[in-house]
Amino acid sequence: MSAAADNAERTPVIEVEDLHVRYGSRDILRDVNLTVYQGEILVIMGGSGSGKSTFLRYLLGLHRPVGGSIKLLGRDITRLKSQELYELRRKIGMSFQGGALFNSMSVGENVRLPLREHTRLDENTMRIMSRLKLEVVDLAHAEDLMPAQLSGGMVKRAALARAIVMDPRLLFFDEPSAGLDPVVSAELDELILRLRDTMHMTIVVVTHELDSAFKIADRITFLDRGRILMTGSVAEVRASDDPRIQNLLNRRPEARVRDPDEYLRRLTGREPRPSA
Amino acid sequence: MAADTQANPIARWVERLGRGTVRAVEELGYHAALLAESLYWIAWGARRRQSVRFADTVLEMMEVGIRALPIVAVLSLAIGVMLAIQGIHTLKTFGAESQVVVGIALSVTREFAPLIVAILVAGRSGSALAARIGTMQIGQEIDALRVIGVSPVRFLVAPALLAMLIMMPALTFCADVMGIMGGALYSAADLGLDIGTYLDRTRDALDVEDVMQGLVKSLVFAVLITLIGTANGFAVSGGAQGVGRATTRSVVLSITAIVIADMIFTWFLSR
Known part of the structure; x- marks a missing residue:
């Protein structure tokens, strides 16, 4: 082709x-x-x-x-x-080289931030949507961890989950x-x-x-x-x-x-x- | 051309002066823009469905205000005692020791309370703002915010500014009370002046205007500390060392700006 x-x-x-x-x-x-x-x-x-x-x-x-x-x-x-x-x-979604996760928020909060800013969804829906994306990148277990507790690969995957949470x-x-x-x-x-x-x-x-x-x-x-x-x-x-x-x-x-x-x-x- | 300016020391000095001036004007403009944008988000954010977050503001208020309360109390009490010692010592020469009440009341409310609070908050919170934003800048977190569609000014500067504008006058008022209490306690011990009488005479000596002057100043200091802290944070480049430099610079610049602004304001407000 x-x-x-x-x-x-x-x-x-x-x-x-x-x-x-x-x-x-x-x-x-x-x-x-x-x-x-x-x-x-x-x-x-x-x-x-x-x-x-x-x-x-x-x-x-x-x-x-x-x-x-x-x-x-x-x-x-x-x-x-x-x-x-x-x-x-x-x-548009973007996954940064170093992840650029917000260090003051948990992984789940990081992934939910775009939803919080751009949608008027209720807390429960946002939680479910963020978990869906965390499942996609295989990080469901890390939702409550802070970025500092993640390994390099996990940081990249969490950043990816945040980048795709709005289905860009x-x-x-x-x-x-x-x-x-x-x-x-x-x-x-x-x-x-x-x-x-x-x-x-x-x-x-x-x-x-x-x-x-x-x-x-x-x-x-x-x-x-x-x-x-x-x-x-x-x-x-x-x-x-x-x-x-x-x-x-x-x-x-x-x-x-x-x-x-x-x-x-x-x-x-x-x-x-x-x-x- | 380039060779000319390199050789001539006067030309080099003029060039450096010019560059420095341009940089200073640029920085001043940046601070002004930062202030305008923060105020815009505070006033109009909700209308654009991008309001300044209440929860962040409350957190910031806790950090700037409530956590600073004990140290503000201790410092202003000490200032009150110090003023009483100096005042009584000086006024003894004229045999007018009891006039110390008026001196303490006026100098604490108009000058010392706002100044000591501002210097403390600049050291505690201004530097923390610079360090936090600087670290976020290095970790590309600021870029990430912008890519997500979150204005970093709305997200980071506006809540801090709002918190400072609310908490600085509140802290200053606490410092007023504690400073006067310090004066009262020392006068009671040294001159045997009854605390009740002391407070009554303080009330007679003070106008609303005197207290207001201090509170208005504290608002100006709040703006200065927030802008200098955040602007230095955003300007960070070059790793952890850059964050350290920005933090130090923000404290030194804030305190300088506070003292100079205080001088200017006192001149205007005392005419």
């Missing part, structure tokens, strides 16, 4: 056009274009410092970009008013396998696949773990130094002849280009004289 032919019939959930992000005078993301379709798992890959975490923060609407547009579920989040963004957020149409996942042992991270991969199949979510995963990416991805986007190198199916990515992608796939160190002027500037901390 060709991904390109398939995409033509599907509805886009995320549309990023010419996204441009800069901190001070440094371009962090440049000319980023990306479309994610309903019901697919898109994995954003890239080395450290490639801009993938920054990209995710902008996709979540945590900052406003310098230029370009980001449409989530058909709404341009770079132009939405705060109230409209608030409405949109009920349809769109789920973001930052580094699901970072800091976990292979067994636990494989379980999380299974869980992500199950969420797509049973709840028909569109899922965007940021990771640098190759095994995990190849296992869960429908399509993979490669980010490098703030630009997208390629977006394609797993097979297309494997077949790519881009040296940077091949370096990442084969764990080869990058060949560094040395610029003598630049080197001198770094050592002395000043600009080389124009006459030199």
Whole structure:
């Protein structure tokens, strides 16, 4: 099944056009274009410092970009008013790298917080709904524990339960396998696949773990130094002849280009004289 | 250009001054925005179906107010006794020891009670606010709140501000009473002044305005402590060390702001 032919019939959930992000005078993301379709798992890959975490923060609407547009579920989040963004957020879930559970609340309270904020359900219903999601991530026994009492894998699963408690149409996942042992991270991969199949979510995963990416991805986007190198199916990515992608796939160190002027500037901390 | 400013010490100094000024103005603006947003949520939150949580506010009031009560009582009693000792010692030169009642009544209600309460609350609760929000910032909990669709200002700053605005005047009033009691106790021991008489004369010496002046000041201090604590918390970056730095900075800045604001207010209110 060709991904390109398939995409033509599907509805886009995320549309990023010419996204441009800069901190001070440094371009962090440049000319980023990306479309994610309903019901697919898109994995954003890239080395450290490639801009993938920054990209995710902008996709979540945590900052406003310098230029370009980001449409989530058909709404341009770079132009939405705060109230409209608030409405949109009920349809979006996010699981942070470190879990970002609220340390002052129990696991159950953490999972119930989005319900408390966005719905007018009674306490009992909220309790049942949060337990349903805790069952999904296999944490029913941990409802009354505090985040500090959980192991790394449990924190990630609790964060996932909180992210999906509103049954979002769109789920973001930052580094699901970072800091976990292979067994636990494989379980999380299974869980992500199950969420797509049973709840028909569109899922965007940021990771640098190759095994995990190849296992869960429908399509993979490669980010490098703030630009997208390629977006394609797993097979297309494997077949790519881009040296940077091949370096990442084969764990080869990058060949560094040395610029003598630049080197001198770094050592002395000043600009080389124009006459030199 | 860059090489020029690096070489010239005056240019470098001017540049640093400029950067510092811009940063200070920026920070001031941030505090103002934080205040405006908190007040907005307190006033209009319910209408947008995102009200400031009552339970959080009560918890915060417990922490800021009720738990601080014993230490406020001890400190203001001590201040009252200290003022009595100093006052009697000074007034003895004029043979007017009994006038100490007026001095204590006015200085406690107008100055010492709000000031001692504010410094204590800045040290206890302002720093705790900065540390808590800073830790949440590092753990991405603030981002998580925003992604869930919860305004961090409504969730964290507004309840704290509300609690401070209610509890600071209450604590200040307690400090008024305890300070005057301290003065009464020492005067009774040293001058043999009957406590009942002391309190009667205090009542004669005090206007409502004197007590109000202290209470109004405490409201201003409440705003300063909350804003400086929370703003420093939100600004944390760089791990546990950053949290420590923000906590210290919030206490030092709060106390500085309190004393300067006190001076300005006293000048205006005493004219």
